Amino acid sequence: MGWFKRIKENIKTPTREKRETPEGLWYKCPKCKHVMSSEDHSANLWVCENCGYHERIGSYEYFSFLFDNREYVELASDLISGDPLKFRDTKNYVDRLEASRKKTGLKDAVRIATGLLNEQEVVIGAMDFSFIGGSMGSVVGEKLARGIDHSLKHNVPFISISKSGGARMMEAAFSLMQMAKTSAKLSMLAKAKIPYISILTDPTTGGITASFAMLGDLNIAEPGALIGFAGPRVVKETIGKDLPEGFQTSEFLLEHGFLDYIVARKELKSKLALSLKLFKH
Amino acid sequence: MPTFLDFEQPIADLIDQLEQAKSIEEKSEVNVKTTIKELERKIRNTTKELYENLTPWQRVQVSRHPDRPYTLSYIEAITGGEFQELHGDRNVKDDKAMVGGFGAVDGETVMFIGQQKGINTKMRQYRNFGMPNPEGYRKALRLMKLAEKFNKPVVTFIDTPGAFPGLEAEERGQGEAIARNLLEMSQLQVPIICIVIGEGASGGALGIGVGDKVLMLENTWYSVISPESCSSILWRSWEQKELAASALKLTAKDMLANKLIDGIIKEPLGGAHANPLEIFERVKVEIQKHLGKLKEMDSEKRIERRIKKFSTMGHYETIETVHVPVEDTGSEV
Ligand SMILES: [Zn+2]
Numbered sequence: 001m002g003w004f005k006r007i008k009e010n011i012k013t014p015t016r017e018k019r020e021t022p023e024g025l026w027y028k029c030p031k032c033k034h035v036m037s038s039e040d041h042s043a044n045l046w047v048c049e050n051c052g053y054h055e056r057i058g059s060y061e062y063f064s065f066l067f068d069n070r071e072y073v074e075l076a077s078d079l080i081s082g083d084p085l086k087f088r089d090t091k092n093y094v095d096r097l098e099a100s101r102k103k104t105g106l107k108d109a110v111r112i113a114t115g116l117l118n119e120q121e122v123v124i125g126a127m128d129f130s131f132i133g134g135s136m137g138s139v140v141g142e143k144l145a146r147g148i149d150h151s152l153k154h155n156v157p158f159i160s161i162s163k164s165g166g167a168r169m170m171e172a173a174f175s176l177m178q179m180a181k182t183s184a185k186l187s188m189l190a191k192a193k194i195p196y197i198s199i200l201t202d203p204t205t206g207g208i209t210a211s212f213a214m215l216g217d218l219n220i221a222e223p224g225a226l227i228g229f230a231g232p233r234v235v236k237e238t239i240g241k242d243l244p245e246g247f248q249t250s251e252f253l254l255e256h257g258f259l260d261y262i263v264a265r266k267e268l269k270s271k272l273a274l275s276l277k278l279f280k281h
Numbered sequence: 282m283p284t285f286l287d288f289e290q291p292i293a294d295l296i297d298q299l300e301q302a303k304s305i306e307e308k309s310e311v312n313v314k315t316t317i318k319e320l321e322r323k324i325r326n327t328t329k330e331l332y333e334n335l336t337p338w339q340r341v342q343v344s345r346h347p348d349r350p351y352t353l354s355y356i357e358a359i360t361g362g363e364f365q366e367l368h369g370d371r372n373v374k375d376d377k378a379m380v381g382g383f384g385a386v387d388g389e390t391v392m393f394i395g396q397q398k399g400i401n402t403k404m405r406q407y408r409n410f411g412m413p414n415p416e417g418y419r420k421a422l423r424l425m426k427l428a429e430k431f432n433k434p435v436v437t438f439i440d441t442p443g444a445f446p447g448l449e450a451e452e453r454g455q456g457e458a459i460a461r462n463l464l465e466m467s468q469l470q471v472p473i474i475c476i477v478i479g480e481g482a483s484g485g486a487l488g489i490g491v492g493d494k495v496l497m498l499e500n501t502w503y504s505v506i507s508p509e510s511c512s513s514i515l516w517r518s519w520e521q522k523e524l525a526a527s528a529l530k531l532t533a534k535d536m537l538a539n540k541l542i543d544g545i546i547k548e549p550l551g552g553a554h555a556n557p558l559e560i561f562e563r564v565k566v567e568i569q570k571h572l573g574k575l576k577e578m579d580s581e582k583r584i585e586r587r588i589k590k591f592s593t594m595g596h597y598e599t600i601e602t603v604h605v606p607v608e609d610t611g612s613e614v
Contacts, residue, residue, distance in 0.1 A: 080600050142595050173503060176504065
């Protein structure tokens, strides 16, 4: 733990960037319309106290309740997207990036951090859906790769928290190859027999599902999350009829054998800690 | 009767004239030899000019040309018929959109795997338009593992408009099947060569695309999405497919320039379908050339290089920041 302590002592100015969840006095659940104070809502880890609806949250929120004492060291935080293809659709990609950075206070759609989870050292990569739909471009791929490298180097488990619409189209094939890149890195982790736990949250679709999100030694999900390869609209168009109730939910995936377990956000930390402990001892 | 793409109209017109000249010569004794020669020259030159200046969208069209050879034709030609197709994923069923099996290339056994499109309306249905289900990717993986067990190299032919987005595909874990292949191919002990022979659409293509050498035929495309779907999502209209094709930088030349593939195999004049025997031969030569070098390498070294190649793909920048570790002060305000 020497390495971690050393960095921790260097913490002088804790920075705080803009949070994903808008501040307000009251929170109204979009599912059951129950109203609760924002304070109670965040104390309940952004889960509706009435119906259990899990609000979409970002990396800051996950880090805040997963890491012991909310202490962690961010890795590869200096990476930002370039515009390798000079991509332009109705807008310039560089302008989209700039607007997204301004709006969210984030640099891209994933943040990687290392710290302690119930006193066990871990690396966590958590995605931010608010940044261009959590899409995976070169930065997301590279950050995850560096997170995995860190796990390899220090022999600590890697945890990913997926929340993404899939590939970042504006980086075209660069984006596609991040699927191969993250999977190749994970193959090294697997070879080194270092545990990898993949947490799938709402939504996890497209190239994320078809790469690192489905490659956990354990694949676990929050309840009620949309998880799939093709989006529901595309599947509906393909089969030409309505989709069955509950199609592509966490519960559906568990039933079809693609998840190890579903866990409510309130129990996420303790369940993760237990899984890690069982791997270790 | 050959099929002509819209931009090939000038060639079609010239061929029409040539046919007419030939029938005149047959019916009457009029000497049209010079005219015929002149027309043949014009056809060659027009084809050359058109094909040397194809737009990205036109290349997408060529990659989907109905006369273009598909995976099994390549395998048959390269092995001289000494090929045994192997079926099934040993779990659910045999996916007709993904084919594979051992074949001999001048006496050396190679595991061939690829998406297969249908050659006519009936077969297109049968082959599910070259869109594999999860069992297709799992069959591919089974065959790769079989090759690894007996120390035979793997050659994959990529030609798909995408993995099938159906209900049962989702139930059986399309995402997991592709993901598993990406991971397993990264660590496969034997050499892998992947060749895009037609369409390389997204994860459905990449699912058999992690190799020591990834090559593209000259008139193929490889990207994260088809130009049509890209147009519909980013422009909210199906009409911008030509713009999308250009923006995606999906041609072999662009892919090589961006270091996302390792090489390009030149096609015969007028595209692969204009002279299948020639493209089969060129592909065979490339396979033998690369396999020769890859086989000499130590397998651990080869895997290391394969992983390193994919790990360095990407383009990002570094911002100058005072590197201060972050401590979250919590979310309650
Ligand atoms: Zn509720």
